[in-house]
Amino acid sequence: GHYGRGSTLLLQSRRAHTMNRFFESIPTVTRTYLLLAGLTTAVVSLDLASPYSLYFNPAAVVAKNEWWRLVTTFWYFDTFSLNWFFHMHFLTLYWSSLERNQFDGKTGDFVFMIMFGAALLLGLGTLLGVPFLSFSLVLWWSTCGAGGTRSSMYSSSGSSSAR
Numbered sequence: 001g002h003y004g005r006g007s008t009l010l011l012q013s014r015r016a017h018t019m020n021r022f023f024e025s026i027p028t029v030t031r032t033y034l035l036l037a038g039l040t041t042a043v044v045s046l047d048l049a050s051p052y053s054l055y056f057n058p059a060a061v062v063a064k065n066e067w068w069r070l071v072t073t074f075w076y077f078d079t080f081s082l083n084w085f086f087h088m089h090f091l092t093l094y095w096s097s098l099e100r101n102q103f104d105g106k107t108g109d110f111v112f113m114i115m116f117g118a119a120l121l122l123g124l125g126t127l128l129g130v131p132f133l134s135f136s137l138v139l140w141w142s143t144c145g146a147g148g149t150r151s152s153m154y155s156s157s158g159s160s161s162a163r
Contacts, residue, residue, distance in 0.1 A: 026092060027099035029110050033075075034088060038135070040075040041084060051076055055131035056122065073125070073133045074118055089134060 023031065043049045053066075056073035060066045078084040103110035121133045130136070 027096055029107060029114070030034075030044065030092060030095040030099050033095065034092065036075045037077060037088065040072060041080055044076065045079055056125050056133055057131065058126045060132070070122065071118075073122075073131070075134060077131065077134045 026034065040054065044051055044054070054069065054072035054076045056069055057066070061069050077087040099107075099110050103113070118133075119127050124130065125133050
């Protein structure tokens with residue numbers, strides 16, 4: 001091309017800077033959860049762990065002391081795929097909105113809400129035999145911001161309420 005190597009490197013540098021700025025703009029708890037989900041997916045994708053060692057299995061937690069299953073079940077969504085990217089998109093969209101609006105300046109409350117929801121889902125997962133709870137946690141807490149604007153790739157709706 002007529003732009004040369006220097007302009008290609010500059011373009012790559014700008015893209016990297018834009019991605020970095022986008023990632024840093026995501027609120028802390030949501031960004032941390034995204035990182036954990038990404039790292040967990042990478043570990044499975046690199047065959048360093050099997051998804052079968054991550055899912056929620058109450059018997060393995062108690063009998064074999066596999067306590068990590070209590071959290072990894074919420075971090076593993078799928079291998080890197082279109083499905084995984086959609087999960088990360090909705091996680092970023094809804095949790096960022098919750099963290100910025102309903103929980104602005106209340107990071108501890110947001111973390112408590114997630115932990116409370118996770119504990120309830122672990123209880124339900126035990127009763128119903130549901131092994132992977134990650135999407136349930138994202139979906140459940142995405143409905144918490146009922147008073148705010150909600151959008152998805154299919155529709156956009158908003159409601160305003162007096163505060």
